[in-house]
Amino acid sequence: MKITISPSELKGDILAPASKSSMQRACAAALVAAKRSIIYNPGHSNDDKAAMGIITALGAVIEKAHEQITVDSTSFAKVLDTVAKQQEAGEALTINCGESGLSIRMFTPLAALTNKKITITGEGSLVTRPMDFFDEVLPQLGVQVQSNDGKLPLIIQGPLQPKNISIDGSLSSQFLTGLLLAYSVAQIDPAEGKEISIKVSNLKSKPYIDLTLDVMKKFGLRVPENRNYEEFVFDYSKPHPDVERECNTYTVEGDWSGGAFLLVAGAIAGDITVRGLSMASTQADKKITEALMAANAGMAIDAKGIHLHKSELKSFEFDATDCPDLFPPLVALAAYCNGVTSIKGVTRLAHKESNRGLTLQEEFGKMGLRVDLDGDIMHIHGGSGLKGALVHSRHDHRIAMACAVAALRAEGDTTIEEALAVNKSYPDFYDHIKSLGAKVSGGIDWKGALVDN
């Protein structure tokens, strides 16, 4: 599907979408909390749908209402209980993680809490993303694993038993997120002692772990002591925090990752207000506000939201090692900043939905932007304007959104091929920018019919 964006001025206000990082974690926490949970402001991106599909496959029952979902996962309590009694292994099961890196890395250890033989599959770019962490780590926790040479599909069989382990956190924080959730509810072997810890070296994307711990706390799960992101210690001698609580309630946060595209759109082509992004959030991509400030963006933050208007922008330096998803919107921003912007953390981008350092260089190159890759640093030569072009999302949602935002101020039209890649995280993206006045043509209407294409 192609979508064309013509140069536009944006005006108005918009509510940021639901965060898939927050929503997927809520699904996982609701599953292992093994009771009833009400999740408000649920997301409906493909990654969110993958998470809901997985917890359903693992026994949770989801009831959807207008602005909330109710998850009943009391049957998961029985699963854990069955494991504790070491009964017969259950029947085989397949779970499909769609294209979601977080889902596969977070739910695999949770699926391994059961004693079922489970096949874990995925689609699109997920089949080429590295999963060899599981080959190395899960057997240390008593889980049998078979992978396709470190890639999907995985076949696992638990039950996972928490043990003192050391892991490498340099590729992704998502594996640690999964282990933390699993350790919080797993049955422990008394011989392991009362304190069990996960040591982590070289952890990247640290704020995502803060979000994991925050969600665990809100769902009344056992939360480990975080020793400077180098060791996470579970004290099993302490009673489980909220076992008495009958029902959890959780509100999915507004999405700083998707919201970053709206904020950048406002800084280069607008006079807009983005609502629903909390400054109290632990989300990594809240750091976009620091980049906007460094670029001299016309920004003001108050109780009504974040206001952005078009202004003269200057180049900046930024470290995105712990917030890698900001690279695409930052490139769109830097394209309109006078001078050379330098962003650190390129090596974090190699295994996302595309190899994002290269993809950004190539797709923005088609619009006339010079992007140099110098080891871990990206240099963006901004300020001389972009030309509308035919670009390709490369099946990467953040590349499609970055090109769309940059197109708002380019000279001439920009057509994005495979533009519906945005459905992975932000299905309403084109509708949202359109409601702010962006000239968007092509695509599908709400009935799935082709429009203008």
Ligand SMILES: O=C(O)C1=C[C@@H](OP(=O)(O)O)[C@@H](O)[C@H](O)C1
């Ligand atoms: O935990 C999460 O919700 C995520 C963690 C980050 O991955 P890494 O930890 O692999 O950097 C981020 O890039 C991804 O989009 C979402």
Ligand SMILES: C=C(OP(=O)(O)O)C(=O)O
């Ligand atoms: C990399 C991303 O997600 P995930 O790793 O969960 O697929 C992303 O949303 O940019």
